[in-house]
Amino acid sequence: xxxxxxxxxxxxxxxxxxxxxxxxxxxxxxxxxxxxxxxxxxxxxxxxxxxxxxxxxxxxxxxxxxxxxxxxxxxxxxxxxxxxxxxxxxxxxxxxxxxxxxxxxxxxxxxxxxxxxxxxxxxxxxxxxxxxxxxxxxxxxxxxxxxxxx
Amino acid sequence: xxxxxxxxxxxxxxxxxxxxxxxxxxxxxxxxxxxxxxxxxxxxxxxxxxxxxxxxxxxxxxxxxxxxxxxxxxxxxxxxxxxxxxxxxxxxxxxxxxxxxxxxxxxxxxxxxxxxxxxxxxxxxxxxxxxxxxxxxxxxxxxxxxxxxxxxxxxxxxxxxxxxxxxxxxxxxxxxxxxxxxxxxxxxxxxxxxxxxxxxxxxxxxxxxxxxxxxxxxxxxxxxxxxxxxxxxxxxxxxxxxxxxxxxxxxxxxxxxxxxxxxxxxxxxxxxxxxxxxxxxxxxxxxxxxxxxxxxxxxxxxxxxxxxxxxxxxxxxxxxxxxxxxxxxxxxxxxxxxxxxxxxxxxxxxxxxxxxxxxxxxxxxxxxxxxxxxxxxxxxxxxxxxxxxxxxxxxxxxxxxxxxxxxxxxxxxxxxxx
Numbered sequence: 001x002x003x004x005x006x007x008x009x010x011x012x013x014x015x016x017x018x019x020x021x022x023x024x025x026x027x028x029x030x031x032x033x034x035x036x037x038x039x040x041x042x043x044x045x046x047x048x049x050x051x052x053x054x055x056x057x058x059x060x061x062x063x064x065x066x067x068x069x070x071x072x073x074x075x076x077x078x079x080x081x082x083x084x085x086x087x088x089x090x091x092x093x094x095x096x097x098x099x100x101x102x103x104x105x106x107x108x109x110x111x112x113x114x115x116x117x118x119x120x121x122x123x124x125x126x127x128x129x130x131x132x133x134x135x136x137x138x139x140x141x142x143x144x145x146x147x148x149x150x
Numbered sequence: 151x152x153x154x155x156x157x158x159x160x161x162x163x164x165x166x167x168x169x170x171x172x173x174x175x176x177x178x179x180x181x182x183x184x185x186x187x188x189x190x191x192x193x194x195x196x197x198x199x200x201x202x203x204x205x206x207x208x209x210x211x212x213x214x215x216x217x218x219x220x221x222x223x224x225x226x227x228x229x230x231x232x233x234x235x236x237x238x239x240x241x242x243x244x245x246x247x248x249x250x251x252x253x254x255x256x257x258x259x260x261x262x263x264x265x266x267x268x269x270x271x272x273x274x275x276x277x278x279x280x281x282x283x284x285x286x287x288x289x290x291x292x293x294x295x296x297x298x299x300x301x302x303x304x305x306x307x308x309x310x311x312x313x314x315x316x317x318x319x320x321x322x323x324x325x326x327x328x329x330x331x332x333x334x335x336x337x338x339x340x341x342x343x344x345x346x347x348x349x350x351x352x353x354x355x356x357x358x359x360x361x362x363x364x365x366x367x368x369x370x371x372x373x374x375x376x377x378x379x380x381x382x383x384x385x386x387x388x389x390x391x392x393x394x395x396x397x398x399x400x401x402x403x404x405x406x407x408x409x410x411x412x413x414x415x416x417x418x419x420x421x422x423x424x425x426x427x428x429x430x431x432x433x434x435x436x437x438x439x440x441x442x443x444x445x446x447x448x449x450x451x452x453x454x455x456x457x458x459x460x461x462x463x464x465x466x467x468x469x470x471x472x473x474x475x476x477x478x479x480x481x482x483x484x485x486x487x488x489x490x491x492x493x494x495x496x497x498x499x500x501x502x503x504x505x506x507x508x509x510x511x512x513x514x515x516x517x518x519x520x521x522x523x524x525x526x527x528x529x530x531x532x533x534x535x536x537x538x539x540x541x542x543x544x545x546x547x548x549x550x551x552x553x554x555x556x557x558x559x560x561x562x563x564x565x566x567x568x
Contacts, residue, residue, distance in 0.1 A: 017332040020315050024274070059334035059490075061316030062274055078236035079434050079466055080393040082480045116318060116484055117236040118275045121393035121464070122400045131277040 002041050004029050009045035016048055019056050023063055028130075032068040032111065039065075061115060069104040069111040071149050074128045075137075078117035081124040089125050090114065092139040109150065151412050154379065154387050155403050157363045160247050166282060168289040171250045177295055179366035183258045184303035191262040192218060195365065197373035199385040204230055204321070204358030205432065205461045206537070207384070207450045210365075213355060216345030217263040220353040225265035227256050228349065228356040229309075231272045231279075232326060234318040235433035236484065237464035240389035241359035243401040245279045248363065249286045253309065255362030257295065258369060260307040263355050268309040271326050274316055283311055318488035322536045323348075323356040325490065336492040337536035360389055380406035381449045388448070388463045392417040395424065395469035407449045413465055414444055424469040428553060432461020434481045435541035437548035438474075457551065459544065474556040475510045478546060482507055485542040496539025499530040503546060510560040520550060520557050 005026045012018035022042060023034070030038050034057050043050040057063040075081075075090055090101060097105055097112055104111040120126035123135025127142075134145060161174035171177065183191055196211025217225055229252060233241040244252060256268045272280060287309055290296045298306045317335045319325045324338035327349050348354025364386055368376050377385045388406050390413060393399045397418030404413070410429065420426050426441040431448075436459040439446075446452065450460040468477065482504035491497045506523055509515040527543030534540045549556055 015332075017330065019332040020329065021313070024313065024315060056332060056334055059317065059336075060314075063315065077480070078484060079430070079477070079480065080237050080399075082477065083394045083466070083468060083472060115275075115316070116487060117234055117238075119233050119239040119242050119273070121237050121239050121391055124393065124399075128275060133275075133278065 001029055002037060005038055005041045006045045009042045013045070013047050015046065016052065019046065019048065019053065020060070022046065023053075023057055023060075027063070031070060031108075032064065032072055034063055034065050067104065069108050071109060071130055072111045072113060073146075074113045074115040074118075075101075076116070076118045076120065076124065076126045076128075077114040078121075080117075080121035081126055084124045086125040089137060089139065089142075093142055096139065096143065110146070151404075151408075151416055153403050154405050156367055156379065156387055157244065157251070157360065157389065158247050158401075158403050162248075165247060165249055166285045166289055168250060168286070168293040168295065172293065176250055177254060177293075179369035180254050180257050180295055181301060182369055183261045184301050184305055186261075188218060188262045188264065191258060191369065194373050195262070195368055198368045198376040199373070199380075199383070200361070200364055200368060200376070201384055201450070202358055203360035203364070203388065203463070205235065205435075207460065210357065210361055213345065213357070214259060214262050216343070217265065217353045217355045220346050222353050224267070224352045225263055226349045226352055226354040227259045227263065227265045227268040228323075228326065228330070228354060229256055229268065229270040229362055230321060230323065230326060230356050230358050231270050231276070232314055232321040233276075233359070233462075234273060234321050234488075235435065235462045235464060237393050237430070237433050237466045238391050238462040240391050240401045240463060242276055242279060243389070244359050244363050245276075245282055249282055250290065251363045251366055252359055253286060253290050253295070255357070255365035256309060257300065257307050258365050259355055259357065259362070261305050263353075265353075265355065266306045266308075268307065269330060269349075270309060270311045271314060271320070271330060272311055273314045273320075280311060280313060287311070317490075318484075319490045319536070319538050322538060325536065326356065327354065334490070336490045337538070339535065381447075381451070383451050384449050390448070390463045390465055392465050392467070394430075394466040395420045395472070396467040397421060404448075407447045407452075410444045410446050410448055410465070413448065414467065417465075417467070420467060420469040424471055426467060427470040427472060428468040428474065428549075430466040430468065430545065431464070432459040433464040434466075434484055435459075435538075435544055436461040436464065438545050438552060439548065440553045443552065457548065474549060474553065475507060475560060478507050478549060479504065479511055481545050482542075485538070489538060489542075493533075493535035493539060495530045495533045496535065496542065499526055499534070499539060500542055502526055503530075503543060507546070510557060513560055515557070515561050517558075517561055519561075520554075523547075524550060
């Protein structure tokens with residue numbers, strides 16, 4: 001896995017501006033987690049300081065240094081979704097997956113997170129699983145959707 | 151009431167295909183612009199009265215002229231597609247419906263300002279738009295609208311997509327520039343403004359997606375045509391995102407100056423059995439007004455004169471089943487999460503505002519907490535580095551001003567009496 005990370009990162013040697021792109025591209029390979037090994041590999045391959053990798057990575061909501069699962073479910077919690085019962089939906093999803101927000105299912109398949117506005121305010125409540133967006137989410141719809149990721 | 155669709159005027163069956171777009175009159179504005187003097191392009195845009203559609207409402211012609219006047223070996227155009235204001239998804243709809251109009255707008259800005267390179271800063275939350283835009287750019291390149299010597303003219307211009315990684319503050323233009331440079335999206339001190347020192351220290355023009363989509367219309371039809379829409383001081387149409395508790399949520403285009411109560415009626419009102427309680431205008435950084443204030447024209451100047459905000463055109467309807475304090479808590483949690491932390495008023499202020507709102511939520515607030523909210527808000531608005539901290543207290547301040555009972559009702563509990 002680290003070899004693949006190195007391959008992606010070494011294509012952007014000295015290109016500090018490509019760091020976010022590299023972090024995005026390595027995420028799916030690294031179980032969505034920036035471990036110290038992954039961070040070091042990126043820094044060495046891009047020939048940039050390790051501190052810069054952490055500096056940038058810890059700023060953006062997309063990245064995490066905490067262990068996460070294979071698929072990330074992000075449920076929008078911003079205003080329009082909030083007014084359309086996103087909190088209740090979150091509780092139902094927590095119950096269905098048997099985890100709390102921020103946790104990962106025991107099989108390592110799903111991490112449940114909330115996120116800020118997904119830009120799907122006209123079809124709220126909304127969520128995004130990895131790169132797939134879903135609007136007008138209900139618990140029944142959710143149950144069907146996650147079947148696709150199992 | 152009917153929509154006035156000049157931007158969302160879909161002419162293509164396949165919005166991605168440049169050829170089909172050209173067959174239906176697309177890229178005429180670029181063909182015109184390559185024959186024009188940059189100064190004349192800026193004059194037409196200035197005369198049109200077009201103001202930025204991202205939220206700040208800055209005159210667009212003036213902004214282009216700043217970059218035009220700055221001498222540099224390299225200049226940049228950035229399309230701000232980091233649409234992160236909760237309650238706004240108009241830019242997504244523009245890209246889904248008429249993506250080439252935004253590309254046209256960027257090319258024309260390039261010609262007018264002397265920039266040869268453009269970036270679209272796209273939020274990561276729009277992966278479907280990334281796919282559309284990649285194809286749109288390829289299609290435009292194939293047809294000769296992007297690349298070297300576009301349409302055989304002396305102008306070079308090409309566009310790259312840059313995808314963000316989840317940060318509301320990157321909608322602020324200097325934070326956005328930092329992000330393209332691969333750094334944390336923290337706002338810069340201004341001046342220097344991006345028009346003088348922007349991306350990699352070079353003059354940079356940053357415009358919102360909707361602003362750019364207006365530009366080919368103005369070049370094609372002239373500034374006086376554009377003035378037939380909207381108000382005297384703010385011409386054109388606006389894409390309004392109707393959302394929250396409304397029967398027909400969606401993005402709709404109306405002339406600027408449309409009445410809020412007409413938008414409400416157009417959206418079909420609140421769900422059956424409920425009553426409208428309040429509306430938040432311009433996103434969560436905008437003003438909260440009560441249901442009896444909706445007889446108001448939606449234009450930046452009228453709204454500003456009443457202490458209200460136009461912002462990004464978001465219209466969030468809130469019905470009487472909602473607890474306003476609960477909503478304010480949600481809004482302040484948002485700003486606490488999204489503050490970049492660079493300046494103290496915003497980093498600390500949002501946390502303190504949230505703490506006080508939570509006192510109202512659990513009925514431990516006292517009457518003087520309302521004054522503290524107002525004092526702290528005013529400090530943040532005056533001293534925060536960028537628009538985030540300057541506007542994050544707006545919801546609280548306007549809610550106190552327009553719906554004070556929301557707060558006073560919560561301090562009539564035993565804590566206050568005791």
